[in-house]
Amino acid sequence: xxxxxxxxxxxxxxxxxxxxxxxxxxxxxxxxxxxxxxxxxxxxxxxxxxxxxxxxxxxxxxxxxxxxxxxxxxxxxxxxxxxxxxxxxxxxxxxxxxxxxxxxxxxxxxxxxxxxxxxxxxxxxxxxxxxxxxxxxxxxxxxxxxxxxxxxxxxxxxxxxxxxxxxxxxxxxxxxxxxxxxxxxxxxxxxxxxxxxxxxxxxxxxxxxxxxxxxxxxxxxxxxxxxxxxxxxxxxxxxxxxxxxxxxxxxxxxxxxxxxxxxxxxxxxxxxxxxxxxxxxxxxxxxxxxxxxxxxxxxxxxxxxxxxxxxxxxxxxxxxx
Amino acid sequence: xxxxxxxxxxxxxxxxxxxxxxxxxxxxxxxxxxxxxxxxxxxxxxxxxxxxxxxxxxxxxxxxxxxxxxxxxxxxxxxxxxxxxxxxxxxxxxxxxxxxxxxxxxxxxxxxxxxxxxxxxxxxxxxxxxxxxxxxxxxxxxxxxxxxxxxxxxxxxxxxxxxxxxxxxxxxxxxxxxxxxxxxxxxxxxxxxxxxxxxxxxxxxxxxxxxxxxxxxxxxxxxxxxxxxxxxxxxxxxxxxxxxxxxxxxxxxxxxxxxxxxxxxxxxxxxxxxxxxxxxxxxxxxxxxxxxxxxxxxxxxxxxxxxxxxxxxxxxxxxxx
Numbered sequence: 001x002x003x004x005x006x007x008x009x010x011x012x013x014x015x016x017x018x019x020x021x022x023x024x025x026x027x028x029x030x031x032x033x034x035x036x037x038x039x040x041x042x043x044x045x046x047x048x049x050x051x052x053x054x055x056x057x058x059x060x061x062x063x064x065x066x067x068x069x070x071x072x073x074x075x076x077x078x079x080x081x082x083x084x085x086x087x088x089x090x091x092x093x094x095x096x097x098x099x100x101x102x103x104x105x106x107x108x109x110x111x112x113x114x115x116x117x118x119x120x121x122x123x124x125x126x127x128x129x130x131x132x133x134x135x136x137x138x139x140x141x142x143x144x145x146x147x148x149x150x151x152x153x154x155x156x157x158x159x160x161x162x163x164x165x166x167x168x169x170x171x172x173x174x175x176x177x178x179x180x181x182x183x184x185x186x187x188x189x190x191x192x193x194x195x196x197x198x199x200x201x202x203x204x205x206x207x208x209x210x211x212x213x214x215x216x217x218x219x220x221x222x223x224x225x226x227x228x229x230x231x232x233x234x235x236x237x238x239x240x241x242x243x244x245x246x247x248x249x250x251x252x253x254x255x256x257x258x259x260x261x262x263x264x265x266x267x268x269x270x271x272x273x274x275x276x277x278x279x280x281x282x283x284x285x286x287x288x289x290x291x292x293x294x295x296x297x298x299x300x301x302x303x304x305x306x307x308x309x310x311x312x313x314x315x316x317x318x319x320x321x
Numbered sequence: 322x323x324x325x326x327x328x329x330x331x332x333x334x335x336x337x338x339x340x341x342x343x344x345x346x347x348x349x350x351x352x353x354x355x356x357x358x359x360x361x362x363x364x365x366x367x368x369x370x371x372x373x374x375x376x377x378x379x380x381x382x383x384x385x386x387x388x389x390x391x392x393x394x395x396x397x398x399x400x401x402x403x404x405x406x407x408x409x410x411x412x413x414x415x416x417x418x419x420x421x422x423x424x425x426x427x428x429x430x431x432x433x434x435x436x437x438x439x440x441x442x443x444x445x446x447x448x449x450x451x452x453x454x455x456x457x458x459x460x461x462x463x464x465x466x467x468x469x470x471x472x473x474x475x476x477x478x479x480x481x482x483x484x485x486x487x488x489x490x491x492x493x494x495x496x497x498x499x500x501x502x503x504x505x506x507x508x509x510x511x512x513x514x515x516x517x518x519x520x521x522x523x524x525x526x527x528x529x530x531x532x533x534x535x536x537x538x539x540x541x542x543x544x545x546x547x548x549x550x551x552x553x554x555x556x557x558x559x560x561x562x563x564x565x566x567x568x569x570x571x572x573x574x575x576x577x578x579x580x581x582x583x584x585x586x587x588x589x590x591x592x593x594x595x596x597x598x599x600x601x602x603x604x605x606x607x608x609x610x611x612x613x614x615x616x617x618x619x620x621x622x623x624x625x626x627x628x629x630x631x632x633x634x635x636x637x638x639x640x641x642x
Contacts, residue, residue: 018467026476030483144630148622150574152581152597153615156604164605171605262474263578267601278582281478289479296472 008308012301016294021066023293027286028062069290084294085287089280094291097276102295104174105272108264109257111192116199117250121243123200124207129234131212139204146201155194155267162190172269191268195261199253203246210242217241240314247310251303259296348635355631361624365425373423373591380405382416384423385589389414401609409609412599421613423591427503428621431586432573435507439514439572440565444557446515447522452530452549462523465516474578477509481584506585510572521564522557529556559636566629570622577618593618 053059057068069085077083084094127139163171170187177184214220215238223237224230262274273292280288339347349355377383392400392410401409408417450461485501529535535552543551579585580594581601588595593614600611632638 015467015470019470019472022467022471023476023479026479027483030480144623144626145619148570148626149619150577150581150597150615150622152578152594152601153611153618156597156600156611157615159604160608160611256472260472260474262478263581266582277472277475278478281475282482282584284479284483289475293472293475297470300470 005305008305012304016297016301017070019297020070020290020293023290024066024069024286025062027281027284027289028065073294082294084291087280087285087288089283089285089288094287097288098273098291098295101272101276103176104270105258105261105265105274107177107188108191108195108261108270108272109254111188112195112199112257113250113254115192115196116203119196120200120203121207121246123204125211125234125239127204127208128211128215136208140208143201143204146197147205149197151194151198151263152267154197155190155264158190158194159268172267174268174270174272187268191264191270194267195257195264203250206246206249207242210245211238214238214242244311244315247307247314251307251310252300255299255303256296258299259292345635349631352631352635354627355635358624358627358629358631361620362628365429365621365624368422369425369429372425373419376416376419376422380407380416380419382406382419384419384591385415387414388416392416398603399607399610401607408613409607411596411610412602417596417609417613420591420596421593421617424593424596424614425617425621427586427590427592428573428576428618431503431507431510431576432569432621432625435510435514435572435576436565436568438507439511439568440518440561442511442515443518443520444522444561447519448526448549448553448557450519451523451526452545452553454527458523461519465519468513468516469520471513473513477513477575477579478582478584480509480512481505481579485584501587503586503590506576506579509579510575514568514572518564518568521560525557525560526553529553560638563629563633563636563638566625566632570625570629573618573622573625 050059057065060068072083072085075083077085082095084098086092087094087097123139123143127136130136159172162168169190170183173187175183175187211234215234220233220237223233228237257274259273259277261272262278264270265272265274266278273295277289277292279285280292373384382388388406388410392406392414394400399410399412399414400406403409406416406418408421411417411420446461446465450458481501484505530548530553535548538548538552576585576592577594577597580592581597583598585594586592596614597611597618600607600614603610
């Protein structure tokens with residue numbers, strides 16, 4: 001188990017480093033124009049530019065700068081550990097920027113994930129059990145719509161209909177929890193639903209297919225032959241086995257949304273990590289982008305480990321040696 | 322279970338030999354949803370080719386003509402549908418109906434071209450990795466893994482933003498440069514789609530190369546090239562058709578998402594995502610601006626998904642693990 005963990009950890013660190021390096025390369029090498037110009041004030045002099053170049057290590061080749069970045073990250077900077085540097089945009093520490101925005105994204109993702117896990121699996125099971133009935137057809141039709149409809153369209157339409165016309169929820173923008181749980185909830189319910197819809201569709205299709213496949217296995221026939229009730233057969237024998245692949249993508253999907261919910265955060269003006277990264281990307285603010293990428297990559301690594309543990313719980317055949 | 326073949330009145334049951342295509346067609350023509358998808362795609366192709374010019378001719382409103390006098394109110398807000406402007410006007414007071422029709426062209430070109438290139442690259446890489454295995458496979462597959470671990474939307478935003486800031490685009494290496502606009506969007510989609518196809522193709526190739534007919538061909542002295550092109554490639558046609566069909570709506574949505582974020586095709590080029598970007602500015606008033614382009618977007622992706630699902634069932638394609 002320990003050896004397994006160590007190997008997993010090493011591979012994860014390697015992937016994170018490569019992902020960071022490619023991100024670095026894209027945002028460092030591609031943009032035209034000197035980021036130092038943004039710090040140098042209205043009338044930059046050659047001397048002040050050189051001074052900024054030196055401070056940001058922009059005078060060195062990119063791999064040296066990448067080395068500085070990794071070193072800062074590992075050892076920490078004047079803001080403490082982990083060192084993420086300062087935004088090129090406003091010279092605010094990236095670390096404080098991320099800490100401020102992370103709760104918004106975490107609330108968004110946690111709420112949406114709860115919704116899509118419950119409804120996705122429930123619809124999938126219902127569809128599989130009622131296979132080839134009208135219930136199945138309606139559910140799968142809905143799922144197909146869910147994977148076809150873009151989040152930004154659903155978001156805009158739901159804002160217009162539910163908030164503007166019906167006045168049932170809060171509009172766009174983020175209301176912190178400290179302003180009252182009611183206001184917070186009424187501003188979060190639309191983003192949760194809209195973000196969850198795509199995943200409900202994916203999970204419903206996946207659950208249905210997996211469950212149908214599992215229900216065709218020999219041990220299910222054995223369970224039925226033993227005289228177990230249909231409920232026990234489906235939930236204890238069938239569903240448990242078909243949930244393993246779902247656990248895998250569930251962990252990964254959640255992790256990727258940390259910093260990846262760019263569209264949802266943009267439609268509902270939530271200004272979380274995805275928004276920070278998006279803003280960084282269009283203004284070529286490398287440190288902000290890297291900060292969010294690191295958050296996402298870390299989330300992916302952690303969730304992968306969690307998924308492995310859950311796997312062993314769901315599937316008794318899995319043992320780690 | 323193993324009943325002897327029943328003969329009725331002494332006549333042996335007739336067995337009809339059917340070609341692969343006949344079998345496919347027998348199954349496919351019963352699938353009403355898939356036929357609906359195929360029909361819709363046919364209509365969309367016609368719209369993409371002739372829809373824009375015809376809409377312009379019928380309404381008398383050129384694609385990029387602005388109608389500030391008639392179609393903007395005193396605050397500069399766009400006006401809704403009228404008898405002359407069937408879908409209302411967009412943010413720049415252009416005829417939304419005409420823009421939406423022209424948008425079909427952008428979406429289909431991006432969807433088909435990007436998917437085509439991605440499938441071609443994925444096919445080559447996947448076949449090489451699956452056929453030669455060993456170190457080649459390891460390198461190609463790990464590269465694909467890292468590509469799939471990237472924060473795709475974020476890196477795409479970064480590339481598009483960096484390459485659009487300058488008329489000449491960005492230079493990748495020597496004379497190879499990506500110009501801003503449609504080509505850039507297609508390039509970004511291809512970068513992140515081919516690993517997905519390559520992984521699938523590799524899986525299929527791995528299993529096909531162990532089949533008896535490949536062994537037979539090899540024992541007859543066939544070269545690697547001949548085996549790849551004459552034995553393996555034809556057997557990949559089913560999966561390729563299915564996954565290309567399913568990749569097209571993904572590519573269309575990706576273009577729409579980039580355009581929605583204001584980074585896709587240039588503003589003068591009509592694009593459904595770009596129109597939705599407009600809608601974002603007037604989301605609490607101009608419902609037509611989000612409704613019509615989004616509706617066409619959903620119908621398009623839905624049609625391709627319906628067709629893809631139908632093809633998968635009819636061609637009996639299942640992902641290899």
